[in-house]
Amino acid sequence: MAKYIFVTGGVTSSLGKGIIAASLAKLLQARGLSVTIQKFDPYINVDPGTLNPYEHGECYVTEDGAETDLDLGHYERFLNIYTSQANNVTTGKIYQTVINKERAGDFLGKTVQVVPHITDEIKRRMLLLGEDGKFDVVLTEIGGTVGDIESLPFIEAVRQLQWELPEEDVMVVHLTLIPYLKAAKELKTKPTQHSVKMLSETGVHPDILVCRTEEPLNNDIKRKIALFCNVKQEAVIEAMDASTIYEVPLLMLREKLDLICLRKMKIANYGEPNLDKWKGFLDKLKYPKSKVTVGLIGKYIELQDAYKSILESFIHAGAMNEVKVQVVNVHSEFITDENVVEKLQGLDGLLVAPGFGKRGIEGKIIAVKYAREHGMPFFGICLGMQMAVIEFGRNVLGLTEAHSTEMDGNTVSPVINMMEEQKKIKMMGGTMRLGAYPCEIEADSLAHQVYGTQQIIERHRHRYEFNNDYLEQYQAAGMLASGKNPETGLVEIIELSNHPFFIGVQYHPELKSTVESPAPLFVGFIDAAKKFNDKKSAQKSSSKQDALI
Numbered sequence: 001m002a003k004y005i006f007v008t009g010g011v012t013s014s015l016g017k018g019i020i021a022a023s024l025a026k027l028l029q030a031r032g033l034s035v036t037i038q039k040f041d042p043y044i045n046v047d048p049g050t051l052n053p054y055e056h057g058e059c060y061v062t063e064d065g066a067e068t069d070l071d072l073g074h075y076e077r078f079l080n081i082y083t084s085q086a087n088n089v090t091t092g093k094i095y096q097t098v099i100n101k102e103r104a105g106d107f108l109g110k111t112v113q114v115v116p117h118i119t120d121e122i123k124r125r126m127l128l129l130g131e132d133g134k135f136d137v138v139l140t141e142i143g144g145t146v147g148d149i150e151s152l153p154f155i156e157a158v159r160q161l162q163w164e165l166p167e168e169d170v171m172v173v174h175l176t177l178i179p180y181l182k183a184a185k186e187l188k189t190k191p192t193q194h195s196v197k198m199l200s201e202t203g204v205h206p207d208i209l210v211c212r213t214e215e216p217l218n219n220d221i222k223r224k225i226a227l228f229c230n231v232k233q234e235a236v237i238e239a240m241d242a243s244t245i246y247e248v249p250l251l252m253l254r255e256k257l258d259l260i261c262l263r264k265m266k267i268a269n270y271g272e273p274n275l276d277k278w279k280g281f282l283d284k285l286k287y288p289k290s291k292v293t294v295g296l297i298g299k300y301i302e303l304q305d306a307y308k309s310i311l312e313s314f315i316h317a318g319a320m321n322e323v324k325v326q327v328v329n330v331h332s333e334f335i336t337d338e339n340v341v342e343k344l345q346g347l348d349g350l351l352v353a354p355g356f357g358k359r360g361i362e363g364k365i366i367a368v369k370y371a372r373e374h375g376m377p378f379f380g381i382c383l384g385m386q387m388a389v390i391e392f393g394r395n396v397l398g399l400t401e402a403h404s405t406e407m408d409g410n411t412v413s414p415v416i417n418m419m420e421e422q423k424k425i426k427m428m429g430g431t432m433r434l435g436a437y438p439c440e441i442e443a444d445s446l447a448h449q450v451y452g453t454q455q456i457i458e459r460h461r462h463r464y465e466f467n468n469d470y471l472e473q474y475q476a477a478g479m480l481a482s483g484k485n486p487e488t489g490l491v492e493i494i495e496l497s498n499h500p501f502f503i504g505v506q507y508h509p510e511l512k513s514t515v516e517s518p519a520p521l522f523v524g525f526i527d528a529a530k531k532f533n534d535k536k537s538a539q540k541s542s543s544k545q546d547a548l549i
């Protein structure tokens with residue numbers, strides 16, 4: 001049977017519980033253990049698929065089509081493994097299961113209660129991934145902050161498991177904050193004491209405290225925290241602010257977070273951590289040879305979490321190309337024909353982001369036109385690809401009313417159309433075309449060059465698609481469908497034949513980019529941006545020389 005590590009959070013949200021959990025998992029994995037992570041979210045939505053990105057940030061989609069919390073993205077990027085439907089559980093899912101059972105009469109006349117019925121279902125799901133012997137360790141991140149009303153049943157389930165399972169099979173890591181008060185020039189432990197007290201009152205005792213801090217924790221502070229919070233001093237872990245999240249596993253290694261866990265769980269068969277690839281990546285990330293500036297054209301740019309996986313993919317692809325990728329956020333709602341040059345001319349590449357609904361799409365279309373006409377590297381993802389199709393229809397094919405039926409149901413040129421199987425769907429939750437589908441790439445296309453293979457599998461989240469009635473017209477004018485679903489013919493990739501790098505994809509390559517295996521399209525795009533930048537610099541210096549002559 002697997003061992004279970006629960007990661008809870010105290011004092012405040014946004015302390016980076018997901019990163020700490022992923023870092024610990026990374027270290028255990030690097031020592032040769034097989035590890036997975038899951039997230040338990042206290043909200044009542046069945047999944048975050050119906051949540052606005054402003055509410056919840058990006059909705060991360062797994063290979064098997066689950067719409068999940070963005071922390072699962074961190075897990076996959078750190079561990080280079082796939083997560084699944086089972087790795088993200090919400091209060092909504094728990095209640096849905098219990099209520100369905102009640103309706104089926106499975107409780108045989110009993111009153112259905114939070115304890116034991118809800119907590120039993122939570123425990124069942126907490127243990128599930130560890131049951132088939134595939135994993136040595138299952139980490140579970142509990143969303144929210146200790147003390148929240150919503151997370152109480154989850155914490156209660158952890159309490160029960162601490163009693164029901166052998167002592168060495170369960171442990172709790174609690175993440176807290178040690179604020180530094182500038183006026184007093186002091187680190188303060190009281191919020192942590194309160195948070196641990198609150199956790200203890202629910203009957204759960206943390207084995208390790210990971211303390212987020214801006215200043216190093218000296219031994220006196222660690223001793224004080226240990227004393228008041230009832231943990232061993234060595235189990236008070238300093239988690240200093242890091243320059244990048246990818247440094248956190250190394251910081252945790254230095255603090256021996258993994259070793260303390262291994263010891264408590266009585267795991268003996270582990271090796272020295274093999275982090276060669278990770279360190280290689282980190283070196284390239286920290287010491288780039290040059291810089292490129294790319295524009296991220298989206299409508300949720302006020303909230304960076306909305307584009308989490310895209311931003312992380314840029315980091316992976318930048319390191320691979322040994323360049324620093326500076327991302328300039330351009331709000332699509334405010335791009336007009338008048339200001340587009342001013343807004344985009346300094347960039348080396350343009351990524352038009354995914355999205356839903358009408359707001360900001362005309363700005364996206366104007367941006368696509370700029371990239372197409374100026375030979376600027378262009379990369380459109382999902383809605384971004386659809387906007388590229390509309391732009392080409394309107395400005396190259398002369399279909400002046402070209403549109404997606406998502407935005408205009410009555411357009412005379414529906415170049416993007418709702419997928420046939422979507423038309424009968426009435427319910428919103430979990431009903432898009434979701435998860436991994438194969439795509440077959442045309443030989444000798446840009447996509448082929450970028451991927452180096454003709455068979456790929458990528459993840460999806462959409463209801464609309466390229467309308468194949470227009471395919472011939474598009475291809476004849478130079479927009480090629482270079483990737484298609486082999487079974488349905490659905491257009492997965494479009495590209496321009498007479499442009500250095502212009503590619504749009506119906507799927508989400510950002511969801512499969514990891515530290516160890518960056519998404520090829522991002523790597524290719526950053527490479528193209530680098531070349532574009534080099535060309536610009538060469539042009540600049542030659543015109544300077546001309547001026548001197």
Ligand code: GLN
Nearest residue numbers: 354355382383462463464
């Ligand atoms: N709204 C578009 C669709 O449903 C694009 C979705 C997306 O960008 N993820 O097809």
